[in-house]
Every structure is written in C-alpha cells, then in structure tokens.
Amino acid sequence: MPAFRSLHPFxxxxxxxxxxxxxxxxxxxxxxxxxxxQVLAVRAQDLTAAQFLAFARRLGPPQPHVIDQFxxxxxxxxxxxxNVKVDGKPTGLQDAGSYxxxxxxxxxxxxxxxxxxxxxxxxxxxxxxxxxxLAAYDDLPDAMKKRIEPxxxxxxxxxxxxxxxxxxxxxxxxxxxxxxxxxxxxxxIARPHPVTGRKALYAVSGSSFGIEGMPDxxxxxxxxxxxxxxxxxxxxLRFRYGVxxxxxxxxxxLLHSATLTDPKHARTLWRVTVxxxxxRPVLT
Numbered sequence: 001m002p003a004f005r006s007l008h009p010f011x012x013x014x015x016x017x018x019x020x021x022x023x024x025x026x027x028x029x030x031x032x033x034x035x036x037x038q039v040l041a042v043r044a045q046d047l048t049a050a051q052f053l054a055f056a057r058r059l060g061p062p063q064p065h066v067i068d069q070f071x072x073x074x075x076x077x078x079x080x081x082x083n084v085k086v087d088g089k090p091t092g093l094q095d096a097g098s099y100x101x102x103x104x105x106x107x108x109x110x111x112x113x114x115x116x117x118x119x120x121x122x123x124x125x126x127x128x129x130x131x132x133x134l135a136a137y138d139d140l141p142d143a144m145k146k147r148i149e150p151x152x153x154x155x156x157x158x159x160x161x162x163x164x165x166x167x168x169x170x171x172x173x174x175x176x177x178x179x180x181x182x183x184x185x186x187x188x189i190a191r192p193h194p195v196t197g198r199k200a201l202y203a204v205s206g207s208s209f210g211i212e213g214m215p216d217x218x219x220x221x222x223x224x225x226x227x228x229x230x231x232x233x234x235x236x237l238r239f240r241y242g243v244x245x246x247x248x249x250x251x252x253x254l255l256h257s258a259t260l261t262d263p264k265h266a267r268t269l270w271r272v273t274v275x276x277x278x279x280r281p282v283l284t
Contacts, residue, residue, distance in 0.1 A: 001029050010132050011039030011237050019045050019055045019246060027058045034059075034113070035195055038253045039130055039237060042246045045117065049074040052117050052246070052270055059248065060112040060274030063104065066157070066178045067093060072270060082268040083261060084120070092268060093172055099159050100131060100231050100255040101206025103273050106157045108185050111251040112194070112276040118241040122265035128247070130237040131255040133200040136230040137190060140201075145190065152186040153223065154210040155203065160220070186212055189226070193252045194276050200253050201230050230255060241269075252276075 002014040012033050017026065019042060034040040047055070053075050056062055062077035070093045072078035082092030097103075104111035116128075137145070157174065165173040174182070189211070191202035205227035211219035239247060249256060251273075261267050 002026070004033055007037075007039065007041070007237060007239070009234070009237060010037055010135075011041070011130070011239070012037040013041035013043060015043045017042050019047060020051050022055065022058070031059070034248055034250065038132060038134070038250045039239065040248045041239065042248075043242060044244045045246050046244060047117060047246075049078055049270070052115075053077055053272060055246070056113075056115050056272035056274055059115070060277050062272050063107070063111070063275045065271075065273070066174060066181055067172055068178070077272055079271040079273075080268070081116070081271055082120075082266075083263050084266050084268055094263070095260065096172065096258050096271070097206075097256070098258050098260050099161065099206060100129070100227070100257045101159065102203035102255055103251050104275070105187060105203035105251075106155045106182060106185065106207045107275075108183065109275050110187065111273045113248050113250060114256075114271065114273045115246060115248040116241075117270040118243060118245045118247075119270060120266050120268035121241050121243050122261050122267040124265050125259055125261045126241060126265070126267045127259050128239045128241075129257045129259060130239065130249060131231045131257075132235045132237070132253070133202065133204075133230055133255060134193075134198055134253050136232075136235050137199050137201045140229070148189045148222075148226070151189045151214075152212040153189050153203065153208040154184060154186055154212055154219075155207045156184045156209060157182040157207060158209070159206055160209045160223070161205075191252065193250075195252075198253075201226060202252070203255070204230055205255055 002017040004012045065079040080092035083094045
C-alpha cells in the first residue's frame with residue numbers, strides 16, 4: 001500500500017505509486033484516498049498516453065472535451081492543455097478554466113473526476129486552485145441550507161462572470177458546431193455526493209447562469225452570494241505541479257481554477273475527465 005502525505009487544508013499525495021503497474025488492490029487504495037481527501041496527487045510518473053488513459057478509466061468512463069481540435073493525436077479522450085506554439089500554431093488549449101468552475105457541470109451526466117498529467121512545468125506559476133464545496137456547504141447557516149435545498153441551478157457552457165470570448169478568464173470559445181452540442185440543463189445546488197452521499201455546493205461558480213423558477217436578477221444574486229462564500233481562502237488548496245505529477249480531483253466536491261501562466265513560460269498537461277456512471281459502493 002502506498003504511503004500518503006496530507007496536503008493542506010485538504011488533499012493527499014503519494015510519492016511511491018507507479019501508475020504503469022497499478023494492480024486492482026493498488027487502484028482501490030488510491031480511490032479510497034481520493035474519496036476521503038477530494039484531491040489525490042501521484043508524484044513523478046512516466047506514462048504514455050495509453051497508460052495515462054488506462055489509469056483514468058479506472059475512475060469512470062472518459063468523456064472527450066467538446067473542443068476537439070486539441071484532442072491528443074493518440075487518444076481523443078485526452079485533452080491537450082498547453083501554451084506552446086509550433087510554427088505559430090497552438091499545440092493545446094492555453095487557458096483552461098481560469099476561473100472557479102466544475103468540469104462538465106453543463107452536461108446532463110456530470111463529471112466524476114478530472115485527472116491531469118503534468119508534462120512541462122513552467123518556471124513560474126501554473127498552479128491549480130481547489131475550493132472545498134463539502135466544507136463550504138457544511139458551514140452555511142441552517143436558514144440558507146433550507147432555502148437552497150429544493151433549488152435547481154440552470155447550467156450551460158461558459159463563465160457567467162465573463163462572457164467576452166477574447167478574455168483569458170472567459171470559457172474557452174467554441175465554434176458554432178461545438179456550441180450546438182451544448183444543452184441547457186439543471187443540477188441541484190445542494191447536491192448529494194454520488195459516492196459518499198455527503199452534500200456539497202455544486203458548481204455555484206462558472207457554468208451556473210440561473211435558478212429554475214427564480215427571476216434572473218434574484219437567481220444571479222443568490223449564486224454570487226454562494227460563490228463568494230464557497231471560494232473563500234479558508235476553503236482553498238493551491239496545488240503546485242512537478243514534472244510527471246498526476247493529480248485527480250473530485251468534481252462533485254470541489255470547484256477549481258487554473259491560474260494564468262505567462263506565455264513565455266512553457267506549460268503542457270494532458271487531461272482526462274470521466275463521467276459519473278451511477279453510484280459506486282463507498283470504499284472502506
């Protein structure tokens with residue numbers, strides 16, 4: 001069983017797991033740590049695209065990102081995140097969610113987990129921020145918990161705080177064909193975790209643009225109030241990457257934000273996001 005070290009204020013990491021040779025028992029150990037701590041980092045890996053994807057599939061069914069021009073050439077389920085250009089052309093998505101959001105919260109079946117594999121680490125910056133939505137929900141006043149209990153947020157692709165497609169803190173722009181694939185759907189604001197059953201605030205920042213049955217201005221005010229609460233510094237973890245690190249996070253329990261990186265500092269990661277596939281037994 002790998003040894004784990006706590007991150008602060010939540011999350012865990014291990015320096016001694018080899019994802020190329022992961023047994024079923026080893027996978028169960030990692031998943032127990034993952035669901036207990038919401039963020040799992042496995043340091044210093046050396047993986048091919050196929051090996052990285054095989055690890056991600058242990059968590060759930062991969063869902064290719066709608067931005068298909070930056071799929072990995074060997075595996076469409078892997079999204080390339082990179083600020084590196086070759087012959088003046090981008091090799092990956094440069095700014096992937098530089099605002100607090102939840103991956104795939106705009107899909108009818110949301111994401112269970114996202115995993116990133118760090119290939120090139122910039123000299124400065126490139127961290128990911130996580131905000132613990134389990135703790136944020138727990139700390140809400142009882143009156144607010146009662147108020148939001150029946151509410152469904154309306155989601156679609158984008159960042160409600162920045163609709164300028166040219167901005168680095170807007171959602172990555174889609175072409176017309178990609179936009180046509182994006183539905184308008186709803187999810188509970190106070191959402192039970194699909195594995196543990198524990199309630200968390202769900203995607204109150206990012207793709208939530210309204211609340212079913214509520215006037216737009218009132219809905220936006222409430223979502224903004226919840227987002228301001230949920231992204232306080234006391235709920236945040238700043239994760240710093242090393243070369244070869246694999247990090248996995250729980251989309252049902254967290255918001256996350258990519259930090260902007262100076263384009264002169266090369267940064268490349270591979271990303272796989274896996275969907276929920278129905279409740280799994282809680283690992284004990």
